[in-house]
Amino acid sequence: EIVLTQSPGTLSLSPGERATLSCRASQSVGSTYLAWYQQKPGQAPRLLIYGASSRATGIPDRFSGSGSGTDFTLTISRLEPEDFAVYYCQQYGTSLTFGGGTKLEIK
């Protein structure tokens, strides 16, 4: 089973700053078979990015994804107040597994 390790566990930033979240796989997920989700308290996850870098419908362009193989990054170029949440990566090259999440909190 592929294990996804997300870092940092918690990221404290201010609105307007740039956020960089990392997702590292224990083995290659097979090119770009990786998605990112945002989850707010009491809500279901929301798809942000699929195929490592393709934005889902309705996702603002301040969200971008990059990477391939074992190392992936989600970047939020300029944080808005509504962006503070927990973010999960998910691979789909070998079965379906999620990372442990990064909590993005207001500094």
Added chain:
Amino acid sequence: EVQLLASGGGLVQPGGSLRLSCAGSGLTLSPYAMSWVRQAPGKGLEWVAGFSGSGDSSYYADSVKGRFTISRDISKNTVSLQMNSLRAEDTAVYYCARLIVEVVTTSMTPGGYFDYWGQGALVTVSS
């Protein structure tokens, strides 16, 4: 508006059974590889079970294999998860979600991402 409406959660004793249902509104579920994903309290996400896109095959996480069964009723536009022999570690919010299949994984299971999620149903296994 597309909605997935989960129901059937509740409190059950260890060893007991529970059946979750997920109804599609504004979305026909049958052509898609619908799945269930769970989240234990304060924890991350775990894929539990799902269909292939054609619906002729079902797949399960090792943690639930032999205890959980996914099914669907095309006439009612629902997907269900029958959960037997429940354990304390099955306590979680269970989400139904639509899987957009991009690839057949190296495990020969549907691989993809989840674009629509239901609101979740809380299952508590406790005596």
